[in-house]
Amino acid sequence: MSAIRRFCRATKLGNLLIITTVLLCCLTSPLAAAEPIRLQLRWLHQFQFAGYYMAKEKGFYREAGMDVDIVEGGPNAPKAIDSMLSGESDFAVANSGLVIAHMQGKPVVALAAIMQSSPSAWIVLADSNIFTPLDLADKRLMLLPLPESAELRLTLLREGISLNNLNITNASFNPQDLIDHKIDAYDGYSTNEPFWLEQQGVPYRLIRPREYGVNFYNDILTTRTTLIEQRPEMVDAFVRASLQGWQYALDHIEETVAVIHAQYAPNKSLEHLRFEAEAIRELVMPELVQIGHMNPGRWKTIAASYKELGMADGPLDLEQFIYHHKEPVDYSRLYALLAASLLVLLLVGAFALRLARLTRRLRREVSARIEVEHELLKTNQQLEKLANTDRLTGLWNRLKLEEVANIEIRRAERYDFALSLLFFDIDHFKAINDQYGHEVGDQTLACLSELLQQHLREADSLCRWGGEEFLLLMPHTDLSQASSMAEKLRSLIANTPITPEVSFTASFGVAQWQKGQNLDELIQQADQRLYRAKALGRNRVEAGNVTVVASTQ
Structure with missing residues (x-):
């Protein structure tokens, strides 16, 4: 009789352990079904969007519960901001002209600025007599439409060159026009066209707006206000996974170049993608600033620049325009405690040990956060110096x-x-x-x-x-x-x-x-x-x- 009782007690305890284990697994496991998300790029597939490709290929989006479709842009594709505002896509990549849409009253939010400096530059032939923006006054210029060419136009305006008197040709996206002397200056990206010119053996020179005090953010990850209001956890998870993808891409350039060439841009050579990768890394500045960082003061300056060009005149509400990241909520700890409470009499020793470990981890996290805050303050000071000084001479700009x-x-x-x-x-x-x-x-x-x-x-x-x-x-x-x-x-x-x-x-x-x-x-x-x-x-x-x-x- 005593043997039967011992067997029953053992059986009940075993069943309780099994049920608790199953419950714990159900509570802490992510949902199997991934939510479809659509990201609209602003241009053709290339290393310019490497972080998003690697967030998808390395499973960062999938771990966040999302199945992301990355949609290529281009001259014949819908504008990224319009696609996002219409609901055709959930997220988009835009340039600094995003702030114009905000001042026009459109419900756009800047989630992260990938490039701390813009790649926009005048490209001229090395044997030309063009060395500064002032030399462009009577030349034939190929310009992208606004707002893409805003930095170049603003540089000319601040050098005292009237935009109404310029000899401007619409962009053909073909640098051969520069070689053939159909134009004197080409509106291009320091990350792209210079590689093609080097392959052709054509010496060139770049005139960068940032060297004349005009320095905009570029490639801004954005979404609409309503999506943040309705799905704040999803938006925050997408931003974090995207920035994780960017960090991985810049830390593993060769792997990233191979993935982009194989999966997204087979028409671009590996050499071209490597050239673009190194040029973009200089603009993202991951060693100096946290990827995605945005300074409210710089956004004020950018907005004022667009007003100077007559492109915007509405109010700027930085509190509404700049996204504020939420700290991730880790529900797994709560679920673990709830499940463990069912076995508190049997696992009290293990629970006490776990509590001690969590306490030590929390202390480490607090210490790490203080260190991050100090680094952020130091980074802001360095960025302010970069924004106020001339790169060549170290003098004020x-x-x-x-x-x-x-x-x-x-x-x-x-x-x-x-x-x-x-x-x-x-x-x-x-x-x-x-x-x-x-x-x-x-x-x-x-x-x-x-x-x-x-x-x-x-x-x-x-x-x-x-x-x-x-x-x-x-x-x-x-x-x-x-x-x-x-x-x-x-x-x-x-x-x-x-x-x-x-x-x-x-x-x-x-x-x-x-x-x-x-x-x-x-x-x-x-x-x-x-x-x-x-x-x-x-x-x-x-x-x-x-x-x-x-x-x-």
């Missing part, structure tokens, strides 16, 4: 100088301080490039910048305005004092050769701010005097009634 100058003008207006501006450039700089090459030309600009900074006051602000042009803003300085400083710098430049073979001079225009004058008027006054210095023989300082003359070249 035009945007930062305009910001500081407007503050100094308001201070001079309020406290009646003197404020002067020096506008100067290198005489016959093109001859240096032609005789010694552009590497020496770049070295000349960098060395000149370093030389000048050694002889300026802490309060002075030096900026590379563009090309070989520089601005020096001098607070608490009247016209006579500024002219003396200009002469000091002129003499320093003329008597300090950069290399034994390369020496040069500079011409200066000096202007003192007058009450009621804005920054553009002050710069124009200094520029007119610089022009007069050039006309009178160069290597001299012109400052209205104050003229300092040196030996002409």
Whole structure:
């Protein structure tokens, strides 16, 4: 009789363990059926969209419960934003023009910015006389329609070139037109057309807007507001899986190139995809910034740029426009605790051990999050420096100088301080490039910048305005004092050769701010005097009634 009772008790305990195990598996296993999701690309299949391909091929989307269909874009495909807003697709990849749609009142949300800098650039032949945006004033330009060409147009506008007077041809998407001299400058991507030109053995040169203070995000993952409201968990899971795919793609470029060539873009050679991969990696900057990062301040600047071009005039609500990621909720722990409670009398020891492990893990997660926050702060500081400085010389760029100058003008207006501006450039700089090459030309600009900074006051602000042009803003300085400083710098430049073979001079225009004058008027006054210095023989300082003359070249 006792044996029968022992058997019954053992049988009941065994059944309880089996039932609990089955329940635990059911609670913690993902659903077998994957939800169909549609992603609309903005262009043809290529490495530009590598992260999404690898999120699919490596199973990141499937692990998140999604079966993602990646739809190719192109000149004959519907616009990615329109496809997403109409509901034809759930997600889309757009350029920074996405913010225009937001200011027009369309329910779009920026989920992640993949490229921290845009690949857009002017492509010109190396044997042309085109080196800066100013050289494009009377040339034949091939331009993509807006908003694709916004950065290039904005660069010209800020260089003082009227967009209405340009000789513009619609984009043919064929760089052969550049080789055949049908056009002088081609609107292209630094990640694409340069490879084709190199394969043809055609030397070329790139003029990048970011080197002139115009730097937009590119390839923005986006969706519509209603989808976030209705399916917040699904949207968050898609974003996380996509960024995981991008991290994998950039960490495993050779594998990714092989997958894209085999599954998505067989018409693109492996060499072309590798070239594109390396170029895109430089624009994504994964070592410097978290993939997908978006800075609200940069979006404000981008929106203001579109307004400057007359492309948008609506309100910008960054709280609604920029997506705020949710922390993932791990329900598996709760399910495990619920299932374990059924066996609490038998597993109390194991439960206590598990609780201790979870506590240690939580402490590690808190520590890791603090570290991530510190890294994010450091990254934002580095990005702000990149946005405010010129890459070649390390000086402030035009945007930062305009910001500081407007503050100094308001201070001079309020406290009646003197404020002067020096506008100067290198005489016959093109001859240096032609005789010694552009590497020496770049070295000349960098060395000149370093030389000048050694002889300026802490309060002075030096900026590379563009090309070989520089601005020096001098607070608490009247016209006579500024002219003396200009002469000091002129003499320093003329008597300090950069290399034994390369020496040069500079011409200066000096202007003192007058009450009621804005920054553009002050710069124009200094520029007119610089022009007069050039006309009178160069290597001299012109400052209205104050003229300092040196030996002409």
